[in-house]
Amino acid sequence: xxxxxxxxxxxxxxxxxxxxxxxxxxxxxxxxxxxxxxxxxxxxxxxxxxxxxxxxxxxxxxxxxxxxxxxxxxxxxxxxxxxxxxxxxxxxxxxxxxxxxxxxxxxxxxxxxxxxxxxxxxxxxxxxxxxxxxxxxxxxxxxxxxxxxxxxxxxxxxxxxxxxxxxxxxxxxxxxxxxxxxxxxxxxxxxxxxxxxxxxxxxxxxxx
Amino acid sequence: xxxxxxxxxxxxxxxxxxxxxxxxxxxxxxxxxxxxxxxxxxxxxxxxxxxxxxxxxxxxxxxxxxxxxxxxxxxxxxxxxxxxxxxxxxxxxxxxxxxxxxxxxxxxxxxxxxxxxxxxxxxxxxxxxxxxxxxxxxxxxxxxxxxxxxxxxxxxxxxxxxxxxxxxxxxxxxxxxxxxxxxxxxxxxxxxxxxxxxxxxxxxxxxxxxxxxxxxxxxxxxxxxxxxxxxxxxxxxxxxxxxxxxxxxxxxxxxxxxxxxxxxxxxxxxxxxxxxxxxxxxxxxxxxxxxxxxxxxxxxxxxxxxxxxxxxxxxxxxxxxxxxxxxxxxxxxxxxxxxxxxxxxxxxxxxxxxxxxxxxxxxxxxxxxxxxxxxxxxxxxxxxxxxxxxxxxxxxxxxxxxxxxxxxxxxxxxxxxxxxxxxxxxxxxxxxxxxxxxxxxxxxxxxxxxxxxxxxxxxxxxxxxxxxxxxxxxxxxxxxxxxxxxxxxxxxxxxxxxxxxxxxxxxxxxxxxxxxxxxxxxxxxxxxxxxxxxxxxxxxxxxxxxxxxxxxxxxxxxxxxxxxxxxxxxxxxxxxxxxxxxxxxxxxxxxxxxxxxxxxxxxxxxxxxxxxxxxxxxxxxxxxxxxxxxxxxxxxxxxxxxxxxxxxxxxxxxxxxxxxxxxxxxxxxxxxxxxxxxxxxxxxxxxxxxxxxxxxxxxxxxxxxxxxxxxxxxxxxxxxxxxxxxxxxxxxxxxxxxxxxxxxxxxxxxxxxxxxxxxxxxxxxxxxxxxxxxxxxxxxxx
Numbered sequence: 001x002x003x004x005x006x007x008x009x010x011x012x013x014x015x016x017x018x019x020x021x022x023x024x025x026x027x028x029x030x031x032x033x034x035x036x037x038x039x040x041x042x043x044x045x046x047x048x049x050x051x052x053x054x055x056x057x058x059x060x061x062x063x064x065x066x067x068x069x070x071x072x073x074x075x076x077x078x079x080x081x082x083x084x085x086x087x088x089x090x091x092x093x094x095x096x097x098x099x100x101x102x103x104x105x106x107x108x109x110x111x112x113x114x115x116x117x118x119x120x121x122x123x124x125x126x127x128x129x130x131x132x133x134x135x136x137x138x139x140x141x142x143x144x145x146x147x148x149x150x151x152x153x154x155x156x157x158x159x160x161x162x163x164x165x166x167x168x169x170x171x172x173x174x175x176x177x178x179x180x181x182x183x184x185x186x187x188x189x190x191x192x193x194x195x196x197x198x199x200x201x202x203x204x205x206x207x208x
Numbered sequence: 209x210x211x212x213x214x215x216x217x218x219x220x221x222x223x224x225x226x227x228x229x230x231x232x233x234x235x236x237x238x239x240x241x242x243x244x245x246x247x248x249x250x251x252x253x254x255x256x257x258x259x260x261x262x263x264x265x266x267x268x269x270x271x272x273x274x275x276x277x278x279x280x281x282x283x284x285x286x287x288x289x290x291x292x293x294x295x296x297x298x299x300x301x302x303x304x305x306x307x308x309x310x311x312x313x314x315x316x317x318x319x320x321x322x323x324x325x326x327x328x329x330x331x332x333x334x335x336x337x338x339x340x341x342x343x344x345x346x347x348x349x350x351x352x353x354x355x356x357x358x359x360x361x362x363x364x365x366x367x368x369x370x371x372x373x374x375x376x377x378x379x380x381x382x383x384x385x386x387x388x389x390x391x392x393x394x395x396x397x398x399x400x401x402x403x404x405x406x407x408x409x410x411x412x413x414x415x416x417x418x419x420x421x422x423x424x425x426x427x428x429x430x431x432x433x434x435x436x437x438x439x440x441x442x443x444x445x446x447x448x449x450x451x452x453x454x455x456x457x458x459x460x461x462x463x464x465x466x467x468x469x470x471x472x473x474x475x476x477x478x479x480x481x482x483x484x485x486x487x488x489x490x491x492x493x494x495x496x497x498x499x500x501x502x503x504x505x506x507x508x509x510x511x512x513x514x515x516x517x518x519x520x521x522x523x524x525x526x527x528x529x530x531x532x533x534x535x536x537x538x539x540x541x542x543x544x545x546x547x548x549x550x551x552x553x554x555x556x557x558x559x560x561x562x563x564x565x566x567x568x569x570x571x572x573x574x575x576x577x578x579x580x581x582x583x584x585x586x587x588x589x590x591x592x593x594x595x596x597x598x599x600x601x602x603x604x605x606x607x608x609x610x611x612x613x614x615x616x617x618x619x620x621x622x623x624x625x626x627x628x629x630x631x632x633x634x635x636x637x638x639x640x641x642x643x644x645x646x647x648x649x650x651x652x653x654x655x656x657x658x659x660x661x662x663x664x665x666x667x668x669x670x671x672x673x674x675x676x677x678x679x680x681x682x683x684x685x686x687x688x689x690x691x692x693x694x695x696x697x698x699x700x701x702x703x704x705x706x707x708x709x710x711x712x713x714x715x716x717x718x719x720x721x722x723x724x725x726x727x728x729x730x731x732x733x734x735x736x737x738x739x740x741x742x743x744x745x746x747x748x749x750x751x752x753x754x755x756x757x758x759x760x761x762x763x764x765x766x767x768x769x770x771x772x773x774x775x776x777x778x779x780x781x782x783x784x785x786x787x788x789x790x791x792x793x794x795x796x797x798x799x800x801x802x803x804x805x806x807x808x809x810x811x812x813x814x815x816x817x818x819x820x821x822x823x824x825x826x827x828x829x830x831x832x833x834x835x836x837x838x839x840x841x842x843x844x845x846x847x848x849x850x851x852x853x854x855x856x857x858x859x860x861x862x863x864x865x866x867x868x869x870x871x872x873x874x875x876x877x878x879x880x881x882x883x884x885x886x887x888x889x890x891x892x893x894x895x896x897x898x899x900x901x902x903x904x905x906x907x908x909x910x911x912x913x914x915x916x917x918x919x920x921x922x923x924x925x926x927x928x929x930x931x932x933x934x935x936x937x938x939x940x941x942x943x944x945x946x947x948x949x950x951x952x953x954x955x956x957x958x959x960x961x962x963x964x965x966x967x968x969x970x971x972x973x974x975x976x977x978x979x980x981x982x983x984x985x986x987x988x989x990x
Contacts, residue, residue, distance in 0.1 A: 010841055010842050010843065011841075011842065012838075012841040012842070016841065019797075019798075020841060020844065023843065036384070038388070041445075042236075055235065055236050055237075056235075056237050083388070084319075084389050085390060087323055088586065088587055089587075090885065091586055092552060092587040092588070094885060095545070095548050095549055095552055095587065096549060096552050096553075097850070098846045098850060098888060099798065099844070099846040099847035099850065101885065101888070102842055102843050102885070102889065103843050105885055134931070140931070145237065148237050149236050149237035153315065153317045154353060154380075154412070156388065157355055157388030157389060159317050159318050159319050159324070160318070161318065161319070161324060161325040161326075161880065161882065162276075162318075162325065162880065163325070163880030163881065163931070163934045163937070164931065164933040165325075165881065165882060165883065165930070165931060165933070165934070167318075167323060167324045167882065168319075169882065169883060
């Protein structure tokens with residue numbers, strides 16, 4: 001796993017000392033052991049002006065997404081989770097070792113990303129980055145409609161609370177451009193002008 | 209009529225509704241229940257096709273008929289349920305009037321508390337209202353495709369308490385043999401069979417060929433009729449569409465092998481069609497193959513089962529306020545953190561189950577026991593032993609327990625058994641029975657008589673012997689030395705005569721004598737030799753736990769000494785000399801355990817307040833400043849804070865520092881929000897600075913915050929929220945507090961908050977992290 005990213009999730013932009021490093025290693029091992037990664041995906045066709053998922057008759061009220069998907073004709077929606085055991089273990093550590101809970105939480109978040117990356121590589125010919133509702137101006141309400149469409153509760157055990165939060169907590173839903181023209185690069189990222197990682201000299205993509 | 213046939217002749221359910229409707233034109237994301245209101249003919253025809261194919265039972269199109277799913281659909285649950293049942297009745301009347309109609313109940317689609325936000329009572333109410341609306345016109349209730357055992361319990365209780373209809377329950381297991389929330393087949397069968405249902409089994413998720421192990425487990429665990437309604441194979445994606453690989457003929461062949469094993473009810477789930485049911489019909493008529501079940505004593509948590517197999521098991525006794533000031537204080541304050549920590553420590557020490565007791569004069573025991581039990585179950589997988597002498601507390605705890613509980617206890621007095629046994633029966637619990645009436649009889653023989661009386665009376669209440677454990681009662685050697693032998697003899701006598709597991713609270717033996725641990729482990733060894741099954745002990749007593757490991761070796765229970773070797777081969781000897789570190793260094797390096805001795809050592813020479821002012825606070829300030837300069841990271845800051853907190857606790861336990869305690873801070877993660885790690889970080893750091901933090905937890909209703917303010921009168925209130933959707937609740941909480949009105953400030957924090965939003969919602973302060981919160985409190989309360 002990418003330990004540099006785990007540190008970033010804890011807002012650490014420098015090298016970890018030996019004891020923190022060991023703690024991260026222990027957590028990685030434990031997360032791998034108890035996480036039950038599950039994912040589900042589905043393809044949808046898009047129409048533009050306004051950006052709409054045709055099969056669901058769902059208008060995506062987002063300038064950012066409309067911009068990145070302007071030359072994209074179909075998308076894949078992925079929903080995935082590490083399962084409820086991870087949530088329970090984070091809580092477990094919060095009671096007896098808060099420092100470990102923080103590391104465990106960060107490792108879990110990263111593990112979810114990496115598992116989802118793997119899944120995406122295997123199942124999707126991605127033309128864009130993975131956009132999750134809540135980032136930029138992509139409305140959070142999309143989570144609900146898309147989770148229903150993917151039947152995430154039945155297929156992977158992911159539901160939304162009435163306030164719109166995922167349970168299990170370590171779950172996510174992303175929309176990826178699948179057909180059309182676009183490229184994965186820092187310049188095509190909606191956070192290009194405000195990226196805290198780039199300020200620290202860290203990059204997510206090789207290309208600008 | 210259904211009950212007469214069930215379990216004798218094999219019954220045939222229908223197949224899928226949802227996937228057949230998709231073929232008929234149901235759009236992705238569209239609700240089948242809403243679709244039926246505009247396309248009733250299609251639904252009626254599907255029912256008719258299944259009946260023509262030979263189904264004995266058809267299932268109403270009400271899988272998603274819950275208010276959560278129907279919100280904004282323009283229809284309510286009753287309307288949908290009545291329409292669905294009408295369509296099924298019309299189809300039945302036309303094709304086969306002797307067929308049965310099952311009211312279909314699927315999952316609500318939201319995670320229940322404590323990991324989600326839907327309460328057990330709300331889930332129960334949703335199920336009850338659905339059942340009430342059509343109970344007089346259906347023949348049975350089918351609770352299906354469940355993955356959360358707790359939700360199953362809510363649905364079953366709703367069905368039992370709303371009607372006398374037969375109840376069928378199926379859960380969905382994946383290739384790991386577990387449901388999506390981690391429940392396995394044995395736990396499911398053990399926990400649910402005692403709730404008074406009629407049949408249970410498996411549906412959906414996998415094809416029949418992949419369900420062999422789970423079905424076999426069910427067949428071996430419960431004598432209830434077993435249902436199997438698999439998918440038409442494991443679904444695969446082909447050209448962006450879901451495809452089910454099995455043909456109706458392959459499906460039939462597979463189902464036939466399950467009928468040979470003893471499955472009593474078959475049918476289909478996703479991907480199956482009337483053709484699958486027609487093929488399955490060719491396997492009938494036939495009688496259900498009889499099975500013999502090996503009787504076993506089992507209890508469960510939400511996702512694991514504990515079976516009493518004749519090996520000694522350990523019940524952790526420490527979650528009990530008797531003689532524990534910390535737990536007594538926790539009960540009085542309604543802040544149960546100390547209980548959860550005790551539970552986790554016992555889990556880590558190797559206990560097999562945990563006793564939980566919340567009995568303290570002057571508190572609402574039922575409510576306390578329920579809350580503590582729920583919070584322990586949130587983080588721990590071990591089954592719990594619900595310990596109370598109050599029937600109310602036991603009933604409440606049994607109702608809300610996730611799994612099959614063990615109750616502690618009844619005795620041989622008729623009035624006690626008459627109070628407790630109906631609860632045991634209703635909730636399918638197991639019970640510990642004490643071999644006493646008004647007094648503890650001296651002789652082993654008399655204790656056996658009481659045990660026999662209890663078993664007999666339990667059976668009259670319909671409670672099987674497999675749900676009873678007998679406590680032979682440990683007497684104190686310092687007071688009744690002569691009778692100690694009688695307890696040991698009672699163990700053998702009851703084991704050999706009644707064949708039920710035996711229990712002892714071991715440590716009572718040494719009360720009032722020196723070197724208690726030595727007496728405890730000597731008595732425990734003898735008791736195990738006499739057949740003790742469950743030792744209620746302190747699992748943190750390493751000598752006692754080691755004694756059990758050794759006993760399992762010499763009694764040939766630990767074959768090849770495998771467990772013993774794995775635990776004891778490496779004798780870990782601590783080589784670190786910690787006393788060379790200063791207390792400041794211990795805080796910097798987060799040496800949580802070592803700092804306790806160091807503090808005690810310092811207290812011999814330095815006044816307590818000087819230790820706080822001259823060592824703890826400056827060290828914490830240094831760590832805080834290093835964190836703010838990015839020299840150290842969040843985990844290190846927290847570790848230092850937790851270490852300082854340990855030192856504070858040692859000082860507080862030696863000296864009353866009440867007059868010196870800093871301000872009282874009340875904190876909560878607001879209603880609707882379950883992400884509380886940020887709030888918990890702030891709490892730890894504030895506590896390390898000596899603040900008295902009252903933590904109301906997560907997803908805290910507005911009214912709870914208001915009530916808690918009035919109860920605790922804090923000096924400041926901290927609220928956290930993670931997302932924009934829950935900031936709304938933060939504003940509601942602030943508005944409600946200001947209406948009281950409150951006299952203390954409110955500060956807020958959380959991922960989406962900033963100074964501006966904090967102002968907008970009426971908060972007095974915004975803090976971006978734990979150190980900022982410390983600075984704020986230090987400024988306000990210096």
